[in-house]
Amino acid sequence: xxxSRRHLLTGIAGAVAxxxxxxxxxxxxxxxxxxxxxxxxxxxxxxxxNTLDPGKAAVNPEFFIIWGMFNTLVKFDAGMxxxxxxxxxxxxxxxxxxxxxxxxxxxxxxxxxxxxxxVVFTFERIAxxxxxxxxxxxxxxxxxxxALDPYTVRLKTDxxxxxxxxxxxxxxxxxxxxxxxxxxxxxxxxxxxxxIGTGPWKLKEWRPNERLIFVAHTEYxxxxxxxxxxxxxxxxxxxxxxxxxxxxxxxxxxxxxxxxESDRLxxxxxxxxxxxxxxxxxxxxxxxxxxxxxxxxxxxxxxMSINREAFVQAAVFGQALPSQxxxxxxxxxxxxxxxxxxxxxxxxxxxxxxxKSKYGAGTEAVITGFxxxxxxxxxxxxxxxxxxxxxxxxxxxxxxxxxxYSRWTQNDGQAWSMGWIALCDPDEYLFDCFHSTxxxxxxxxxxxxxxxxxxxxxxxxxxxxxxxxxxKQAERLIADDCPSVFLMNTFSNSAVLAKVKGFxxxxxxxxxxxxxxxxxx
Amino acid sequence: MIGSFAMLVVGxxxxxxxxxxIPGDAAIAALGDSASPDVIAAFRAQHHLNDPLAVQxxxxxxxxxxxxxxxxxxxxxxxxxxxxxxxSLPNTLFVGxxxxxxxxxxxxxxxSIAASRHGRIEDVLATSGAIVTISLPDFWLGYxxxxxxxxxxxxxxxxxxxxxxxxxxxxxxxxxLPALAIAVPMAGILSRxxxxxxxxxxxxxxxxxxxxxxxxxxxxxxHYVLRNALIPYVTAIGLQARYxxxxxxxIERVFGVPGVGSVMVDAAFARDYGVVQGCxxxxxxxxxxTNLLVDTICRLLDPRRTA
Numbered sequence: 144x145x146x147s148r149r150h151l152l153t154g155i156a157g158a159v160a161x162x163x164x165x166x167x168x169x170x171x172x173x174x175x176x177x178x179x180x181x182x183x184x185x186x187x188x189x190x191x192x193n194t195l196d197p198g199k200a201a202v203n204p205e206f207f208i209i210w211g212m213f214n215t216l217v218k219f220d221a222g223m224x225x226x227x228x229x230x231x232x233x234x235x236x237x238x239x240x241x242x243x244x245x246x247x248x249x250x251x252x253x254x255x256x257x258x259x260x261x262v263v264f265t266f267e268r269i270a271x272x273x274x275x276x277x278x279x280x281x282x283x284x285x286x287x288x289x290a291l292d293p294y295t296v297r298l299k300t301d302x303x304x305x306x307x308x309x310x311x312x313x314x315x316x317x318x319x320x321x322x323x324x325x326x327x328x329x330x331x332x333x334x335x336x337x338x339i340g341t342g343p344w345k346l347k348e349w350r351p352n353e354r355l356i357f358v359a360h361t362e363y364x365x366x367x368x369x370x371x372x373x374x375x376x377x378x379x380x381x382x383x384x385x386x387x388x389x390x391x392x393x394x395x396x397x398x399x400x401x402x403x404e405s406d407r408l409x410x411x412x413x414x415x416x417x418x419x420x421x422x423x424x425x426x427x428x429x430x431x432x433x434x435x436x437x438x439x440x441x442x443x444x445x446x447m448s449i450n451r452e453a454f455v456q457a458a459v460f461g462q463a464l465p466s467q468x469x470x471x472x473x474x475x476x477x478x479x480x481x482x483x484x485x486x487x488x489x490x491x492x493x494x495x496x497x498x499k500s501k502y503g504a505g506t507e508a509v510i511t512g513f514x515x516x517x518x519x520x521x522x523x524x525x526x527x528x529x530x531x532x533x534x535x536x537x538x539x540x541x542x543x544x545x546x547x548y549s550r551w552t553q554n555d556g557q558a559w560s561m562g563w564i565a566l567c568d569p570d571e572y573l574f575d576c577f578h579s580t581x582x583x584x585x586x587x588x589x590x591x592x593x594x595x596x597x598x599x600x601x602x603x604x605x606x607x608x609x610x611x612x613x614x615k616q617a618e619r620l621i622a623d624d625c626p627s628v629f630l631m632n633t634f635s636n637s638a639v640l641a642k643v644k645g646f647x648x649x650x651x652x653x654x655x656x657x658x659x660x661x662x663x664x
Numbered sequence: 665m666i667g668s669f670a671m672l673v674v675g676x677x678x679x680x681x682x683x684x685x686i687p688g689d690a691a692i693a694a695l696g697d698s699a700s701p702d703v704i705a706a707f708r709a710q711h712h713l714n715d716p717l718a719v720q721x722x723x724x725x726x727x728x729x730x731x732x733x734x735x736x737x738x739x740x741x742x743x744x745x746x747x748x749x750x751x752s753l754p755n756t757l758f759v760g761x762x763x764x765x766x767x768x769x770x771x772x773x774x775x776s777i778a779a780s781r782h783g784r785i786e787d788v789l790a791t792s793g794a795i796v797t798i799s800l801p802d803f804w805l806g807y808x809x810x811x812x813x814x815x816x817x818x819x820x821x822x823x824x825x826x827x828x829x830x831x832x833x834x835x836x837x838x839x840x841l842p843a844l845a846i847a848v849p850m851a852g853i854l855s856r857x858x859x860x861x862x863x864x865x866x867x868x869x870x871x872x873x874x875x876x877x878x879x880x881x882x883x884x885x886x887h888y889v890l891r892n893a894l895i896p897y898v899t900a901i902g903l904q905a906r907y908x909x910x911x912x913x914x915i916e917r918v919f920g921v922p923g924v925g926s927v928m929v930d931a932a933f934a935r936d937y938g939v940v941q942g943c944x945x946x947x948x949x950x951x952x953x954t955n956l957l958v959d960t961i962c963r964l965l966d967p968r969r970t971a
Contacts, residue, residue, distance in 0.1 A: 190926070191934050193694050193741030202696035275706045277699045332742050351740030351748055352930055353922035377824065380930075381917040383807070388823035388920075391814045543933065546687045548697050582700045 179372035180663050182643075184396035186654065187385040190352050190378045194335035197319035198269050201277045203564075206315045207398070208355060208376065211655025212252075213319030213340035216243050216262070216296075216311045218656070219567060221647050223473060225308055229257065229320055229341065238303035238604055245294040250362040251322040252345040259290035264323035266298070274331065278317040280582070281310065303602040305610060309568035314651050316566050343369040343659035354378060363659075370645060370662035382516075386638070389414065395643050395663060398654045400636040402462040402517055408638045417648045418462070421635035423564045424469045424572065427510065427525060427628040430557050430586050435508055440500035442625035443485045447493035448532035449525065451486075455631050458521045463631035468618040469563070469572045471632045473650040476607040477569040477614040483622040486629065490532045497533055504534030511551075512560035513544040522560040525630070554585050561627075567651055569614040570601045577621055588626040593617055668952045672945060676728075679944040680721050683937055689713075693934035694738035711737050724941060733942035738934040739927070745942035748927055753946065756916075756923035758828045759839050759846070760908035766847035767854060768901065774851065775858025775897075780885070782863060790855065797852035806845040806918040813841060825921040842919040846912050850904050857900050861893040868892075895962050902958030906951050 189204035197209050218228040227233075230243040249257040266288040269276045276282075284307065287299040300307060310316050325339035338346060341364070344357040357374040377394070379385040382401045388394045390411065400408055400416070408416045429436035429445075436442055451465030464472055467486030472478050484492075497503065512522035519541065526537040542550070551559045563583075565571030574597045575581045579589040600613035622629075635652045645660035691707040692699075699707075708714050712723070727734055733745035740748060778790035814822035820841050826834030865871060866889060874884045913925040924943055931939035 190930050191693065191739055193736075193738060201694065201699050275703065275710070277695055277703045280700050280702065336742055350751060350922070351736075351743050352752070352927055377920065379823070379920065384823050384918055384920060387807075387810050387815065388821075391810075391818070391822035393821050393823055543688065545689065545692050545933070545935070549687070549689050549692050552692075552701070 180370075181373040181375055182371040182396070182658060182661055182663065183375045183377070183394045184654070184658055184661075185377050185379045185385045185388070185394050185398065187379045187382045187397055187399045190380045192351070192378070195338045195346065195349070196331065196335035197317050197321060197338075197340075198265070198274065198276045198278075199331070199335055200315075200317055203315070204378070207652075207654035209319055209338075209340075209655065210313050210342070210653050211344040211357070211374070211658055212338060212342040212346060213313075213321070214249075214342055215313045215316070215319050216245075217308060218313040219309075219649065219651060219653075221649050223475075223567065223650060225312060228313065229262075235604065238602075239300045241298040241300075241307065242291070243296045243298070245296065246364060247294055249341050249364045250360075251325065251341050252339045252360055253322065253325055254362065255322065255324055257320060257322070257341050258293040259296045260293070261320055261323045262296045263288050263290050264326070265318070265320050268321070268326070269317060276317060281316075282318070303604060305601055305604050305606055306566075306568040306570040308606075309566055309571075312567065313653060313656055314566045315564070342655070344374050344655065347373075352378065365659070369659040371658075374658060389638055389640065392640070394640075396637070396639045396646070396658070396661070398637055398652070400638050402459040402633075402636070405460060405462050405636055408636075411638075413641050415639050415641050415643075415646070416636070417639065417646070418634045418636045419648050419650050420464055420472050420632055421564070422471050422473050422567055422651050423562055423633055424466065424471060424629060425463070425521065425560075425562045425631045425633055426466075426469070427522075427630065428551060428559045428561045428586070429625070429627055430554055431588060431626055432554060432586055433557055435500075435502040435506045436558060438500045438502060439624060440496045441502050441506070442628070444493045444496035444500060444533055445529050445535075446485050446625045446628045447487065447489045447496065448529045449628065449630065450488040450528060451630060452488075454524055454528065457524045459517050459631070459633055462636060463633040466629045466632045468622060468629055469576065469627075470569050470614060470618060474567065474569060476611040479615040479618040481615075481619075483619060485625055486622055493532055502535075505536055507536045507538070508557045509538050509540045510558045510560065511540045511542060511547050511556045513547045514541040515544060518544075518560060521630070525560070525628075552585050554587070564651075568606075569610070570597070573597055573614065573617050573621070574601060577617075577626065586626065588624075590620060590624060593620045596620065671952065672948050673725075675948045676725070676941055676945055677721065680724070680937065680941060681717075683932065683935070683940055684717055688935045690738040690935040690937065693936070694741060720937075724938060728941070728945065733945070734938040736931070736936050736939050739931045739936040739939050745939050748939060749924060749942060749946055752922050752924040752927045754829065755825060755827060755921055756909060756925060758835060759825070759843050759916075759921050759923065760905070760912075762836070762839050762843035763846035763850065763908060763912075764901065764905060766843055767850040767904070770847065770851035771854035771858055774855035775862060776885075776890075778855065778859040779862035779866070782866075787859075791859065794852040794856045797848045798856075800849060802845055802849055802912070803914040803918055805848060806842070806915055809841045809845055810918070823920045825919060827922075839921070842912075842915050842921050845915050845919070846908065850907075854897065854900055854904070858893060858897050861896050862889060865889045865893045891965055895965050898961050898965065899958055902954055905954050909947055909950060 186204055186207055192204045194200055195208055197213055200206055200209055214229045216230040217225050220226050229246055231246050233243045251257055268274055269279055269282050284300045284304045285298055286301050289297050291297055311318050322339040326334050343360050343363045345360045347358050348356040354377040359369045359372050385397045386404050389397050408414055429442055431437055455461055455463045455465050467483045468479055470477050510522055510526055512518055522539050526539050529535055529537050547559055550556050575583045577588055578597050579594050596613055596617045600610050603610040639646045642664050644662050644664055691704045695704060695707055736743050774790045778787045781787050810822050813820050821838050826838045828835040871888050874888050913929050916923040916926045928940055928943035
């Protein structure tokens, strides 16, 4: 037999095709540990990061890192209470005025002192249309920021705006205080790659798509922190690889444990597994503009066809709380735990509602989701439960996450599996997503009674005592109409080597914010 | 030369059109799902994403001709494409070459033994071993290697790669498992091929007459058989080398090798058109160079072709 080059080409092309790689994301080079303690904390599931400038940050991995490099005026503690961060204290002389008293002697990574001037600069920068901050509109309620003296700042809002305080915390808010001097010296774009903050970790090197390397900020204002001398953050897209690395001792901390691995990690020696309900909502967003979800009875029927307890087991190995509304349980004061009829599994009632609707059994609909681990299972289980109980013919359609999301924003499709993690104020869940003017209300849900309630609630400065009942009432109005089918509130699962001390799990998954107190024994 | 250049231009254009044919949006990749529509619109305007496709391609091509591959917009915003490639290509080349050397070593041994012990137990073992390794999914093999050699024996890191520039010894150590995971299926293909060509060459008239002349077995194998059998073998290696560039993304993921294939895949998901284009051009250049190299080696091996 003789083999010509052409034969080879066809033969090997076939062999190569069978080897063709499905796409995953993420990679990291293993740490060449320097002298002293280096904490290796992996960000799993992500590999794309565009900026470390708080004013420009938009996606989760960016915030995860920014929380370790910057501080905000106030922050959430582990119990989700707002406490001082760069601000020592604050007052409301009137409902539209907020005065913050700053800590003295806070140093940026370049050694300069943080003062009211930097705070004013930070907010003016976000408000500047030319700068193009993703949060500009959200913060547009702040009309004036002035430095009364080097350690006092006054913010004025156009109307009483209670969610302001949570928008000033160390969550996905972009209100981390930047260093005016450094921004002006290096320009916005460079600042996004080599940022200077006040946080416990100072950036040493950013290897895009691979890892970030930090050293301790020795002049950090919280004494004794950070405990480790250096920090490495590999970006590991493939979470199974991250768990292997942890098991082999190549990492100290993994921020997001895949649900399927939770059980294994709970029993793994030398590893501490930690789980708290996250600040998220997982749901099916329905297009109320289009058949069949334009019919409220049909939507209620679908919602009642879902056995949420079984759903949680099947979709995420039980690593979630079944949910009937948008506001997560972690925001306890606004969380409505009275069982709502249409969010309870009830096949008989579901069929009654179906009978009242314009559409019957056999109705077809396409549910769009994305092919990403449990997200795929979530949509499959949903479709299976609805089809079984109601006899409808729902179909699964998978597209990559960004395409699915962009179709949702254009209201292109019938239903989409989606999730939302807000800034930790109920306003960011309900107003943004269900108020008729909410920017995230893509299917133009319009309920005047709800609008009124939400407008009233965001003016209520006494958040818990007076705002809380309003949000619970709003959740019930939404549950009556079912513009989305709420499914679950997934857990935030982390794993840390047992030899690591000082880990405190925050419900908002504050990756970078959790690392400073951690030490390796 | 002109042919190669034309290939580059056509290749870049095809990649560009394919990328734009799939739905998706760089703005959403960069800004996430918490960005409001006006911010997304501003981003699109800033990065000329609303311009006609021809205009976008022309401005990219113009800059690329002067050696400027532009900047990332949604993969690692602000980093230059050249820097992203420069940071990842050496790792890909290192692990690729490492894998290739392992694959060549394994397949030369396997193929030669199988051919020279034709029909005996060694042949059966080598041939069936090759079939098994070709059929294994490479990512599965990767996890098995981690399970045995990292979590089991603790000889190699379970994850992560030391760049050759940081420590060459570290690169060889941390790169061994990924290189092996890539090399094993490749060695299966190559050794089967080598065995077949060797057997074919053994039966050639000039080999038979060399035996008749009384030359030693080893002399015949080395001077008459192997050299001729190497021509299709080298061609096959050339084709495999192409797969090493982008086809091993899964292995890069499993072991955390920050390679250029992963950059390109991430960039494609982030709809970072410029970065994908830049990687594609570099891939094309390398493939063209590999082809030239393979042709040159084949010419050296086959005296008839030098004429």
